[in-house]
Amino acid sequence: MTPSSSRFRGLRTVTFHVPDLSRAREWYAGTLGVTPYFDEPFYVGFDIGGYELGLVPNADLSTGAGLRDAGGVTAYWGVDDVKAELARLVEHGAILHEEPTDVGGGIRVAAVRDPFGNVLGIIENPGFRGIDPAIPAEVDRYVAQRFGPREEGRGAGVDEAVAAAEEAIRAAGMPEISISTTEGHFLHLLARLVGARRILEIGTLGGVAALWMARALPPAPEGQLVSLEVDPEHAAVARRNLARGGVGDRVEVRVGLALDLLPGVAEEVRQGERPPFDMVFIDADKEPYAEYLDLAIQVTRAGGLIVADNVVWGGRILDEGTTDPSVLGIRRFNEALARDPRVVNAAIQTVGARGHDGMALALVLPREAG
Ligand code: SAH
Numbered sequence: 001m002t003p004s005s006s007r008f009r010g011l012r013t014v015t016f017h018v019p020d021l022s023r024a025r026e027w028y029a030g031t032l033g034v035t036p037y038f039d040e041p042f043y044v045g046f047d048i049g050g051y052e053l054g055l056v057p058n059a060d061l062s063t064g065a066g067l068r069d070a071g072g073v074t075a076y077w078g079v080d081d082v083k084a085e086l087a088r089l090v091e092h093g094a095i096l097h098e099e100p101t102d103v104g105g106g107i108r109v110a111a112v113r114d115p116f117g118n119v120l121g122i123i124e125n126p127g128f129r130g131i132d133p134a135i136p137a138e139v140d141r142y143v144a145q146r147f148g149p150r151e152e153g154r155g156a157g158v159d160e161a162v163a164a165a166e167e168a169i170r171a172a173g174m175p176e177i178s179i180s181t182t183e184g185h186f187l188h189l190l191a192r193l194v195g196a197r198r199i200l201e202i203g204t205l206g207g208v209a210a211l212w213m214a215r216a217l218p219p220a221p222e223g224q225l226v227s228l229e230v231d232p233e234h235a236a237v238a239r240r241n242l243a244r245g246g247v248g249d250r251v252e253v254r255v256g257l258a259l260d261l262l263p264g265v266a267e268e269v270r271q272g273e274r275p276p277f278d279m280v281f282i283d284a285d286k287e288p289y290a291e292y293l294d295l296a297i298q299v300t301r302a303g304g305l306i307v308a309d310n311v312v313w314g315g316r317i318l319d320e321g322t323t324d325p326s327v328l329g330i331r332r333f334n335e336a337l338a339r340d341p342r343v344v345n346a347a348i349q350t351v352g353a354r355g356h357d358g359m360a361l362a363l364v365l366p367r368e369a370g
Pocket residue numbers: 177178179202203204205206207208209210228229230231234256257258259283284285
């Protein structure tokens with residue numbers, strides 16, 4: 001299976017032609033604040049956020065002397081094999097413009113002119129392989145096909161149940177923001193690691209995450225998952241999905257705003273009407289994430305685990321000037337988690353079928369005496 005349906009793997013390199021390489025090198029290094037990763041008398045290359053800006057000497061745009069390409073600019077598309085791709089392009093009527101050249105370090109370049117006169121560069125550069133955005137999703141499929149609970153009993157048929165749940169979510173026109181299958185494997189494993197018998201989820205949607213986690217639980221009444229969902233239609237779809245997935249006995253979906261429902265859940269725990277939770281999965285609206293964390297800690301036993309989804313949000317948590325309430329909510333959560341003395345924390349960023357995101361983990365410490 002190829003990582004991308006196209007033979008071009010995305011733009012890798014843009015080259016500019018310059019009359020004085022060392023002057024241009026100094027100008028770009030100073031202006032961009034980076035040192036070249038490739039620095040030779042015949043070529044200077046900068047790594048700009050995973051893309052390359054290259055400087056090619058001996059062309060003077062003002063006179064056109066030594067100029068090979070229109071405008072002095074060539075964009076190079078990443079390919080797996082420069083020679084094979086060049087042959088294919090020529091077969092399609094492109095005209096050879098720049099012979100395939102091995103420039104060292106496993107980097108090969110070539111260029112053609114398209115039938116309309118445009119210069120089209122191609123480049124094979126092992127240092128720029130990882131930026132094809134199709135690869136993480138492809139790897140997710142690879143991992144999902146191989147890993148996850150497979151044993152009879154609690155895990156049997158879980159793939160089919162999740163696929164049916166995802167189909168029901170699509171059919172109902174609900175947002176397709178359930179956790180991915182690899183994340184489902186991860187949550188399932190975490191639930192088993194903490195020996196979970198009671199799990200709380202904030203944000204049910206169609207019950208995909210609930211399914212993965214509930215499959216880690218013993219049957220009712222010992223195993224219990226309480227999931228909070230504001231949208232009654234989501235709750236109805238989730239209940240059907242969970243019943244079909246064989247865990248209807250141990251899952252209770254409560255409908256309402258999580259901030260309205262959580263005090264009731266906390267009161268049940270305080271009154272001893274229900275044991276504290278072994279695991280909490282926070283995955284609802286992002287603005288009150290910090291409040292969800294505080295309440296989650298209150299209802300979780302020492303040694304229990306809290307997992308929060310979407311704490312990276314495509315890297316937007318770094319946007320200094322953002323006014324996006326979700327980003328601000330996640331950032332407030334991250335800060336609250338970072339300084340909360342009641343837990344040991346960790347966070348990982350993830351890529352895959354759901355793009356670039358991350359999960360935060362919090363292990364609840366024994367309460368201080370007194
Ligand atoms: N955990 C689910 C995905 C949850 S998506 C899974 O991975 O399978 C987020 C869900 O939270 C949506 O269904 C949305 O309706 C619900 N939600 C949003 N705001 C909420 C709130 N304030 N209280 C309870 N649920 C909320």
